[in-house]
Amino acid sequence: MDDSRATDDRAASRAGAEDHLAPDDRFTLDDRLPADYFTATLHADVRRGLGGTPRTLPPKWFYDERGSDLFEEITRLPEYYPTRAEQEILDRRAVEIATLTRAATLIELGSGSSRKTRLLLDALTAGGTLRRYAPLDVSATALEEAGRAICRDYPGLRVAATVADFEGGLALSDEPGPRLLAFLGSTIGNFDEEQRAAFYRTLALSLTSDDVLLLGADLVKEPEVLVRAYDDAAGVTAEFDKNVLHVLNRELGADFDPAGFDHVAVWDAEHERIEMRLRSRRAQVAKIPGLDLSVDFAEGEDLRTELSCKFRRETLTAELKEGGFTVRQWWTDAAGRFALLLAVPN
Numbered sequence: 001m002d003d004s005r006a007t008d009d010r011a012a013s014r015a016g017a018e019d020h021l022a023p024d025d026r027f028t029l030d031d032r033l034p035a036d037y038f039t040a041t042l043h044a045d046v047r048r049g050l051g052g053t054p055r056t057l058p059p060k061w062f063y064d065e066r067g068s069d070l071f072e073e074i075t076r077l078p079e080y081y082p083t084r085a086e087q088e089i090l091d092r093r094a095v096e097i098a099t100l101t102r103a104a105t106l107i108e109l110g111s112g113s114s115r116k117t118r119l120l121l122d123a124l125t126a127g128g129t130l131r132r133y134a135p136l137d138v139s140a141t142a143l144e145e146a147g148r149a150i151c152r153d154y155p156g157l158r159v160a161a162t163v164a165d166f167e168g169g170l171a172l173s174d175e176p177g178p179r180l181l182a183f184l185g186s187t188i189g190n191f192d193e194e195q196r197a198a199f200y201r202t203l204a205l206s207l208t209s210d211d212v213l214l215l216g217a218d219l220v221k222e223p224e225v226l227v228r229a230y231d232d233a234a235g236v237t238a239e240f241d242k243n244v245l246h247v248l249n250r251e252l253g254a255d256f257d258p259a260g261f262d263h264v265a266v267w268d269a270e271h272e273r274i275e276m277r278l279r280s281r282r283a284q285v286a287k288i289p290g291l292d293l294s295v296d297f298a299e300g301e302d303l304r305t306e307l308s309c310k311f312r313r314e315t316l317t318a319e320l321k322e323g324g325f326t327v328r329q330w331w332t333d334a335a336g337r338f339a340l341l342l343a344v345p346n
Contacts, residue, residue, distance in 0.1 A: 027151045029144055031163040037138075041165075042251060043291060050288075050295050050303075059190055059276075059306040060138070061244050068142075070240040077236060079228040082186055083116075085338035086216050090119040093331050093340065098123035098130075100329065100342065101212045103180035107134045109166050110187055118150075120182065120214075125154060132158045134175050138165050167199075170206040178210040186218040186338070189273070189309040193319070196309075200323020204345050213325060213343045220310040221337060223267040230265035230274050230308065238263035241276055244305055252290030260284055261303070276306040313339070321346070 034040075042061065049056040063071070075083040103124055108117055117133075124130035133150060137143050143161040151159050160175065181203070191199060203213060230237055241263040245256040261278040268275055280297035287294050297303075316339075317327045325343040332339050 026156075026158045027144075027147050027161070028159070029140065029147070029161045029163065031140055033138065033163050033165065037165070039251075046248065046252065046288065047291060047293070050293070054302060054304055055295070055297075056304045057244055061247050062240060062305070063139075064243070064247055064250075066246070067240060067243040070236060070243060073236050074232070074240060077232045077234065079232045080237075081225075081229060081337055082218050085333040085335070086184060086186075086340065087116060087119075088333040089331050089338065089340040090116060094119045094123035095126075097180070097214065097342065098127040101178060101180045101214075102127070102129045103178055103212070104129055105132045105134055105175035105177065105179045106130060107136065107172065107175065107179055107181045109136050109181070109183045110185070116184060117182065118153075120180075121150065121154060121157070124180075125157065130157065132160055132175055134160045134162065134172075136162045136164055136166055138163065170202050172206050177208060178212070179207070180212050180214055181207065182214040184214070184216040186216050186308075188215060189218055189311070190307055192307060192309070196319060197323055200320060200325060204324025207345050209345060211345065212328075213345075215320075215341050215343060217311045217316055217339045217341065218308070219332070219337060219339055220272050220312055223269070226274050226310065227265050227267055230276055231263065235263075237265070237276075241278060241305055245278070248288065252288050254286060254288040254290070256286045257284070264302070271309070272312075273307055273309040275304055276308070277302040277304050279303075311339070316341075 045058050045061065049058070074080050097120065101124075106117070106120055106124060117135075121130065121133060133147075133154075135143055135147065140163045143163060147159040147161045151157065188196060188199070207213070242258040242261060245254075245258045245261070248254040249256055260281050262281055264277050264279050266275045266277060267273075280299060280301045280303075283299045284297050285294055286297065313330060317330075320327055320343055324346050326346055327341050327343045329342040330339060331341070
């Protein structure tokens with residue numbers, strides 16, 4: 001503990017010299033993705049996913065500008081509880097998180113607009129420990145827009161943004177510690193068990209004994225509640241799901257007919273996860289000239305577009321332990337729908 005206080009004192013001295021800096025001087029953007037990242041990754045994902053059985057695509061290809069707008073709309077739907085539930089926990093626990101972690105740097109994976117993160121930023125800056133916010137995302141545009149806004153709204157705070165794909169490894173710089181690494185929104189649920197195990201090991205190797213992981217996780221609940229959250233009455237999630245076909249058509253010159261597929265959300269009780277799928281309404285062939293590829297769909301055949309795994313406290317705690325973390329705090333919203341936890345490297 002004494003070492004943390006010394007670190008905080010040194011950081012406070014540096015911050016005094018930084019308070020006068022203009023927002024632009026406190027913002028940096030480090031692009032670590034190769035120039036052909038999106039093209040090469042999309043090509044590889046489509047070849048692998050559409051060439052396999054069952055046919056799959058990673059959910060990251062939902063999120064062009066239209067897809068991001070649709071997802072923002074989803075978070076406001078009455079059926080979609082996870083965003084509100086996590087926000088409720090942060091509203092109640094952000095000050096406690098700041099007190100427990102005394103973080104000098106807040107790192108956020110897949111930060112996007114960084115909207116929810118402001119609750120943590122408020123608590124950590126009020127606590128007097130935070131010196132740097134380090135968001136990491138694949139979208140340089142989202143990072144720049146959110147990062148510059150945060151610099152304007154939090155005088156004295158440095159924002160060191162990194163354009164990177166954390167699924168391919170964790171690109172952490174020399175941020176001042178202790179560090180709080182936030183992975184919110186239950187994005188961890190998009191990984192299957194094997195992917196989660198590899199991800200935890202990567203995190204554990206990247207963090208020190210002074211660092212803390214803040215993880216958001218959606219919990220197992222009644223199947224009908226879960227299905228409604230991923231198949232809303234207004235059809236917004238259906239449009240979001242089909243947006244991946246629009247992305248393939250635009251980026252690869254494909255000729256998918258979005259109207260030829262139905263959106264379905266299926267609860268897989270064995271693996272305790274929701275699967276979002278596009279189900280072919282008829283036998284059809286989709287041509288993808290950009291890859292010199294044709295894909296035959298039988299009537300009723302599914303293209304899986306997202307896994308959304310749900311968790312129980314005992315199993316999530318156990319898999320984190322196996323991956324190199326010990327859970328120290330576990331909080332839920334009042335209805336017990338969603339969990340936010342603090343874990344430290346073993």
